[in-house]
Amino acid sequence: MAPKSLKLNHTCLRVKDPKASVEFYTSKFGFQLLEHKKFPDMKFDLYFLAYPHKDAEGASLPFGREGVLELTHNYGTENDPGFKINNGNVEPHRGFGHICVSVDNIEVACDELEKQGVKFQKKLTDGRQKNIAFALDPDGYWVELIENGIGKQDGKTDVSSYRLNHTMIRVKDAQRSIRFYREVLGMKLLSTSEHPNAEFTLYFLGFNDDDSFVENSLTREEQAALEGVLELTWNWGTEKDEGFKYHNGNAQPQGYGHIGISTDDAESYCANIVAKFGDEVQWNLKYDAGKLKNIAFVRDPDDYSIEILATKPKL
DSSP: OOOTTOEEEEEEEEOSOHHHHHHIIIIITOOEEEEEEEETTTTEEEEEEEOOOTTSTTTTOTTSSSOEEEEEEETTGGGOTTOOOBOSOSTTSOOEEEEEEEESOHHHHHHHHHHTTOOEEEOTTSSSOTTOEEEEOTTOOEEEEEEOOTTOOTTOOOGGGOEEEEEEEEESOHHHHHHIIIIITOOEEEEEEEETTTTEEEEEEEOOOOTTOOTTOOOHHHHHTOSSEEEEEEETTGGGOTTOOOOOSSSSSOBEEEEEEEETTHHHHHHHHHHHHGGGSEEEEOTTOSSSOSEEEEEOTTOOEEEEEESSOOO
């Protein structure tokens, strides 16, 4: 049985210029900077941002809650005019798709972002889907906007209702990936959205410690109010192409880094995965084996990295 303390804690994105990125997410989207961790010996810094709403358990703790955005800055990239982040949506390096922020009133939120000069990949009025939009951050990452309706008022938007709702990655074989996230990591299937005309299916997963929860049962409205959701996008037929492969974000050109899972006893959680699945599961880093202690990195079927870390790391 999966530990009840499991959380989809964070999503890591590499950024070129941390000043521009932190300013974007705080001033435009209302995130708050929880912590700035410096690693000068390894020449990178980490910035942890989140929405400090009252429903967030451990709201001020970077690893004790869901809905955290981790921005990774490798020193010097901001001074390299030729350096460019891979946003995961351009061939031949597609893989990661977007992060998603859910808001109380999507029309007003999008209008305010436009007034602040935020560029959009897709506005509400573009395309068939009139209930979603995609903003662009300074590195060209896509930020989806959906509506959660929390405390919605006409003509207004309140950032206290905003949630870092989900992270989307594309997967080659949906059933293989769902098995990994459910059986190996302990997530539950929250909902499924099938789009036969466009030949793709979306699977939404997350941790849920309610023993009575019925999988694949959440409505769009219920799901939009959450944080810590993983969206798997499966384009039909990719599983039949032996040579097909998605870009994992950590090979060159880099961009997306990983999702991070936190739990009270990360060491035991990792040990149980090894004991149950053995060589079937591949690791980039076994628990506590690297320079940075109290963490591990496991790989999913598409070679995306998942960090596993303790809710309260040992000193």
